[in-house]
Amino acid sequence: MDxxxxxxxxxxNGTKAVDxxxxxxxxxxxxxxxxxxxxxxxxxMRILATLDEPxxxxxxxxxxxxxxxxxxxxxxVGFMPxxxxxxxxxxxxxxxxxxxxxxxxxxxHRESMVEKIEEFTxxxxxxxxxxxxxxxxxxxxxxxxxxxVHDPPVLVLDEPAAGLDPRARIELRxxxxxxxxxxxxxxxxxxxxxxxxxxxxxxxxIEQGRLLRAGHLDQLISGESTERRVHIRCLxxxxxxxxxxxxxxxxxxxxxxxxxxxxxVIGGDDNCSELLRYLVDRQLRIVEFHQHQADLEDxxxxxxxxxxx
Amino acid sequence: MxxxxxxxxxxxxxxxxxxxxxxxxxxxxxxxxxxxxxxLLINILITSSFLASSNDFQLNRPAGQDLYQALFGFLVxxxxxxxxxxxxxxxxxxxxHSNIDLLFITTLAPGSIIRGKFWAAVAxxxxxxxxxxPFLSFxxxxxxxxxxxxxxxxxxxxxxxVYTIMLAVxxxxxxxxxxxxxxxxxxxxxTGGLMIASTLGMGIYIVHQGVGSLFxxxxxxxxxxxxxxxxxAGIILFYLLGVAAISAKSSNRMYPIRIFVSxxxxxxxxxxxxxxxxxxxxxxxxxxxxxSVIGLCIVLALILCEREHWSPRVRRHIPRSxxxxxxxxxxxxxxxxxxxxxxxxxxxTLAAASWYHHHYASQFGRTDFEESRQxxxxxxxxxxxxxxxxxxxxxxxxxxxxxxxxxVLGLVLLGLAGTIPLFIAYTxxxxxxxxxxxxxxxxxxxxxxxxxxxxxxGPVLTFLGCWSVLMLLLNIRWFRNQWNEFQRYEPATxxxxxxxTPLSS
Numbered sequence: 001m002d003x004x005x006x007x008x009x010x011x012x013n014g015t016k017a018v019d020x021x022x023x024x025x026x027x028x029x030x031x032x033x034x035x036x037x038x039x040x041x042x043x044x045m046r047i048l049a050t051l052d053e054p055x056x057x058x059x060x061x062x063x064x065x066x067x068x069x070x071x072x073x074x075x076x077v078g079f080m081p082x083x084x085x086x087x088x089x090x091x092x093x094x095x096x097x098x099x100x101x102x103x104x105x106x107x108x109h110r111e112s113m114v115e116k117i118e119e120f121t122x123x124x125x126x127x128x129x130x131x132x133x134x135x136x137x138x139x140x141x142x143x144x145x146x147x148x149v150h151d152p153p154v155l156v157l158d159e160p161a162a163g164l165d166p167r168a169r170i171e172l173r174x175x176x177x178x179x180x181x182x183x184x185x186x187x188x189x190x191x192x193x194x195x196x197x198x199x200x201x202x203x204x205x206i207e208q209g210r211l212l213r214a215g216h217l218d219q220l221i222s223g224e225s226t227e228r229r230v231h232i233r234c235l236x237x238x239x240x241x242x243x244x245x246x247x248x249x250x251x252x253x254x255x256x257x258x259x260x261x262x263x264x265v266i267g268g269d270d271n272c273s274e275l276l277r278y279l280v281d282r283q284l285r286i287v288e289f290h291q292h293q294a295d296l297e298d299x300x301x302x303x304x305x306x307x308x309x
Numbered sequence: 310m311x312x313x314x315x316x317x318x319x320x321x322x323x324x325x326x327x328x329x330x331x332x333x334x335x336x337x338x339x340x341x342x343x344x345x346x347x348x349l350l351i352n353i354l355i356t357s358s359f360l361a362s363s364n365d366f367q368l369n370r371p372a373g374q375d376l377y378q379a380l381f382g383f384l385v386x387x388x389x390x391x392x393x394x395x396x397x398x399x400x401x402x403x404x405x406h407s408n409i410d411l412l413f414i415t416t417l418a419p420g421s422i423i424r425g426k427f428w429a430a431v432a433x434x435x436x437x438x439x440x441x442x443p444f445l446s447f448x449x450x451x452x453x454x455x456x457x458x459x460x461x462x463x464x465x466x467x468x469x470x471v472y473t474i475m476l477a478v479x480x481x482x483x484x485x486x487x488x489x490x491x492x493x494x495x496x497x498x499x500t501g502g503l504m505i506a507s508t509l510g511m512g513i514y515i516v517h518q519g520v521g522s523l524f525x526x527x528x529x530x531x532x533x534x535x536x537x538x539x540x541x542a543g544i545i546l547f548y549l550l551g552v553a554a555i556s557a558k559s560s561n562r563m564y565p566i567r568i569f570v571s572x573x574x575x576x577x578x579x580x581x582x583x584x585x586x587x588x589x590x591x592x593x594x595x596x597x598x599x600x601s602v603i604g605l606c607i608v609l610a611l612i613l614c615e616r617e618h619w620s621p622r623v624r625r626h627i628p629r630s631x632x633x634x635x636x637x638x639x640x641x642x643x644x645x646x647x648x649x650x651x652x653x654x655x656x657x658t659l660a661a662a663s664w665y666h667h668h669y670a671s672q673f674g675r676t677d678f679e680e681s682r683q684x685x686x687x688x689x690x691x692x693x694x695x696x697x698x699x700x701x702x703x704x705x706x707x708x709x710x711x712x713x714x715x716x717v718l719g720l721v722l723l724g725l726a727g728t729i730p731l732f733i734a735y736t737x738x739x740x741x742x743x744x745x746x747x748x749x750x751x752x753x754x755x756x757x758x759x760x761x762x763x764x765x766x767g768p769v770l771t772f773l774g775c776w777s778v779l780m781l782l783l784n785i786r787w788f789r790n791q792w793n794e795f796q797r798y799e800p801a802t803x804x805x806x807x808x809x810t811p812l813s814s
Contacts, residue, residue, distance in 0.1 A: 014709050049414060053559040053620055067621050070557060074416045081414075087403075089337040094330070101326035102415035107318055 001027045001062045001076070001153045003048070003185055008057035010043050010209075017043045019209035020057070025187060025202060027153065030180045032196035032203040033189040034300055040209040041189045042082065045158050048187070049079035061154055075103075078147035080157045084139040085131050085146065092134075092142055093118070093127040096149055103150035113149060121145040121175065137168040144175065155179065157188040161195060173199050193297040203296055205303055212303045220299050227252060228265045228272050232279070233288035244282050250275045260288070326417060327425020328432070331399075335433055344391055345440055348383075352444040355379050371453020374516055377445060381462060381512055384441045388434050388470045389505050393477035396430040397497060400481025401490065404555065423478055423551040430474040438467065457520040462512035469508040472540050473501055479547040482554040542573055559620035563612075563642035567650060570608070571640075574601055574654055582665060591666065591673035595681065598662040602685040605655040606692040612647035613696055613715040617791055619643065624798035638795050644712055645791035648696065655689050683766060684759065690773040691756040695719045697780035700787055726754040 003025050010018040018040040025031040035041050046052040048059050050070035059066045066073040085095060096117060100110045118124045121141045126134075134142065140160060147155060157176075161169050169192075176199055180186055187204075190196050196203065197217065204214040213220055234241045238259065245254040245263050250271045254263040265271050276289050321329075335341045359376045445463065448454055480493045515523060524530060549569055553562040581597035619641075627637050638646040639653070659682060666678050699719025703710060706718075734751035735742070744752065745763035752758050753772050 013711075050557070051414065053557065053622075065621075067559065068625065070559075070622070071416060071418075074414070079414050087334070089334040089339075090330070094333050098326055098330040099415060101329065102417040104416060106322045 001185055002060075003154055003187070004060045005044070005048070006058050006060070008044060008047060008059065009055045010040070010047065010052065011055045016209045018047075018054070021204075021206060021209070021211045022057075023204050023211065023214040025185055027183045027185050028180055029201045030176060030186040030188060030199050032193075032200040032296065033187050033206075034191070034193060034196065034203060034296070035206040035212075036304060038208075039206045041206065042158055044206075045079070045156050045187070045189065048156050049077050049081075050074055051079070075150065076152055076154050078150065078152035078155045080143050080147040080155070080160055082158045082162065084136065085142055086139075087131050090131050091128050092123055092131065092145075095131060095142065096145055099146050099149045105150065113151070117145045117148050120148070120178075122171070136163050137165060140164060140168070140172070144172070148179075153184055155184050155186045155188075157186065159189055159191070161190055161192055169195060193300055194295065197296040200296070203299075205300060207304045213299065217296065221293075221295065227267065228269070229292040230263050230265055230272055230275070231257075231260050231288065231290055231292060232263060232286065233260045234279075235285040235287050237284070240282075241279070241284050244279060244284060248275060248278055250278070262292070325421060325425040325428065327422050328429045331426065331429030332432060334399075335429065340395070341433065344387070345437065348387055348437055348440050351383055352380060352441055355383065356444050356447065371451075373448040373451030374453035376451060377448040377454050377459065377516060378513055380441065380444050380448065381466070381516070382509055384438070384445070385466050385470075385505060385508050385512065388437055388466070389473050389501055389508065392430055392434050392437070392470065393473045393497065393501055395433070396426060396474055397477035397481035397494070400426055400478055404482055404484050419552045419556045420548075422555060423482065423548055426478045426481075427475055427548070430478070431471060434467065434470050434474070438463070454516060455519065458516050461520045462515040465515065466508050466512055468537075468540060469504050472544055473504050475544045475547040475551075476500060479551040479554065482551040484554065545569060546573075557622075558616070559622045561623045561626065561642050563615060563647065564640055567640045567647070571650075571654065574605075574658070577601070578658070578661060582661075585665070585672055586669070589672055591669065591678065594662055594665050595673070595678065598658055598685065599681070601658040602655050602689060605651045605658070606688055609648060609651040609655070609692050610696055610716055610719060612651060613644050613700060613719065614711075614713045615642055615644040615647055617644055617712055617787075618794060621798045624796065627795060627797040629797055634795065634797075638792060641795075643791060643795070644700075644715070645788045646795070648693075649788075652689075652693065659686060659689075680762065687759055687766065687769065687773065688756060690770075690777055691759075694773060694776045694780055695723045697784050698722055701780065701783045704784075704787060723756070727757050730755065731758075 005021055005023050008018050008021045009016070021040070021044060023031075033041050033045070043052060047054050048066065050066050050073050054067065058068075061073055061076045064072050064076065066077075087095065090098075093114065096114045097110070100114050105113055115124070118127050121144055123138075123141055123145055126138070129138075131139070131142065140163075144157070144160065147157070161172055164172065173195065176186060176188070180199075180201075188196070188200070200217055202214070202216045203220055205212045205220075232241065232245075238256070238261065242254060242256060242261055245251045245261060250265055250267070252264045252266050254261055263275075265275055272291060276286070279286055279289075356376065359372075359379065363372055445459060449456055449459060477497055480497045483489065483493055524533065546566070546569065549566045553566055556562045578597055578601070581593040584593040585591050623641060627641070628634050639650040640646070662678075663682060666673060666682075696715070696719050699715040699717070699722065702718045702722070703712075703715045707714060730751040731747075734747050738747070743763075744758050744761045745765075749765075749768055752764065753769055758764065759766075759769065
């Protein structure tokens with residue numbers, strides 16, 4: 001199942017909240033949706049979830065337009081908004097049961113589906129707790145369970161990890177991996193880029209409503225770096241190592257980080273190999289030489305300017 | 310699974326999810342439980358204190374009637390204050406922009422949501438009724454009241470509560486700023502107060518008079534039918550308005566409402582004509598003319614708030630033929646078409662009433678039909694002029710702003726024209742000058758003083774005619790642009806869209 005965002009635009013009284021975004025993601029993919037505050041992430045996700053209407057462009061889910069056929073599209077999408085359920089006088093089970101009914105699930109199928117989702121999101125033990133008595137992490141779980149209750153093939157998750165403690169984050173990450181393995185297409189927005197790097201296959205980076213980068217994570221990372229960052233440690237004489245690096249034409253800049261020296265090597269892997277040979281030839285007793293892997297955070301910091309509108 | 314279980318499961322599956330949710334929440338709500346317990350307690354207190362203090366049951370005093378009135382009053386006040394407010398506040402909280410989930414992200418249709426809220430509130434009313442019924446029935450054992458009167462007054466109160474509930478659901482479903490919500494809330498409280506007063510008055514009147522003597526005449530039955538039909542029409546209208554309020558902005562929100570209002574207008578008109586003809590009295594036609602034109606003037610002012618551009622979702626239903634497209638333009642959501650639609654209905658009302666009057670003038674007797682028609686015509690022209698002035702000002706001052714500003718500017722203009730010239734005139738000429746003695750420029754733009762029959766309407770009509778044409782000319786582009794944009798949209802079918810090659814990110 002493909003989700004295709006095609007030249008999406010959303011204007012609010014002259015402000016271009018979303019300005020011509022296009023990207024595609026498919027079943028089994030987890031796509032990170034990143035950008036500074038006010039970049040247009042939530043607006044895009046709301047359009048995807050049929051909660052808002054684009055000024056121009058469209059989103060199609062398996063060929064079904066969210067603009068032309070929003071009722072049909074809602075069957076395909078499970079949306080987890082950034083606001084959490086806060087309804088009074090309602091238990092978790094009743095809340096999920098209501099959504100299962102609202103999505104048209106009937107009889108035993110509804111009951112088994114709700115039970116399955118409660119089990120999957122680890123809510124079975126607290127299903128009769130009232131929503132208002134839940135912690136933020138638990139409410140996030142309920143919100144995710146609600147998005148999953150009709151077994152949608154596409155999940156749109158707006159800041160699902162915001163405010164969660166480390167354990168809850170790890171558990172959420174595991175759940176998302178399982179969902180991805182089940183073949184769901186997942187679009188997830190978050191400001192915690194290191195975590196997104198660990199679970200996402202791809203990413204979409206936007207700023208001021210415009211698309212900056214989109215694609216698979218490997219493509220994005222390799223596409224951005226024109227040099228390599230290596231960490232080097234020698235057994236003795238670190239000052240000699242620093243001098244040698246400064247003298248090398250392959251190194252643009254080096255920094256001493258305690259016992260380790262960090263060097264920005266111009267070019268690709270060949271030059272890294274040459275640098276290592278050069279250091280060994282200088283009789284330096286190298287015990288550690290490894291490349292620092294660029295990640296989503298590096299790409300994000302490179303391509304965004306931190307501008308807001 | 311036994312047969313009973315099967316039936317129960319089928320009922321459970323068939324039940325509106327919103328009703329199930331609302332009732333579950335209600336029975337777990339401390340507030341609802343407190344109100345129910347309090348109702349029981351107060352009923353016990355009223356009954357026991359009444360019985361304890363009365364020692365004249367053997368005399369001719371209608372003790373049952375007295376006790377019934379006290380209990381009935383408590384029931385009406387409880388049901389018509391608590392239930393509508395509870396419903397409106399709950400709906401409003403779920404309608405909150407930051408709390409989108411319950412209402413909008415499922416496949417539940419807006420109509421189903423509004424019906425669910427309505428029926429849940431009706432069930433809650435039934436719960437309060439059932440708690441009070443034993444005490445109300447007990448009054449029958451005392452003197453002075455009969456069962457038909459009890460049931461008739463209770464039925465009437467229940468219908469009034471149902472009407473208020475639907476109004477409350479609509480008020481709760483309107484999204485907007487705090488000011489709008491407060492205004493709507495105050496409107497609900499005011500209407501609720503009026504409904505309580507009229508329900509209490511009517512209920513007590515029924516009990517005093519007795520059903521038999523009250524509904525023995527054809528006129529009374531006709532009156533009851535009129536109240537029931539107009540109440541039902543009001544409930545359907547508020548239902549449709551509620552559905553429109555929670556429907557997606559991209560949907561054709563006003564279409565069902567315009568169809569319904571058009572049908573009501575037509576049925577009311579035909580019904581009034583038949584009634585006038587049978588009764589030989591022009592009063593029903595006069596009532597229809599007044600009600601329709603005044604109502605449509607309000608509609609015309611509010612309709613400017615509607616959208617000026619259409620989503621593909623609406624445009625894909627626009628008929629291909631020119632005539633069909635024009636009719637759709639009038640009936641579909643949209644401000645320019647809506648203005649013409651309301652003007653068309655109001656104009657047709659005046660024309661139809663005039664035609665009837667021309668043919669059956671004797672039925673109107675001593676009623677001042679000509680003056681009423683002229684007054685309504687003037688009111689319609691003022692509405693048109695101020696509405697289009699608001700549109701023109703908005704297009705000129707803030708072309709990118711929301712269409713709501715057109716109505717706001719029109720109302721501001723009306724307010725200014727209705728106060729400032731009068732203030733200047735009375736400052737210059739003194740307070741002793743009477744309205745019709747004021748120079749025309751000070752009152753000509755003020756519709757509120759036109760009720761004064763001594764004011765010469767000739768120059769006013771000339772002025773309004775010129776102003777109407779000027780506003781039409783100044784806004785002709787507004788009409789034309791909306792008409793030109795109102796074109797059918799042919800979306801790609803899902804099957805076609807599947808063949809599109811995915812974008813290369």
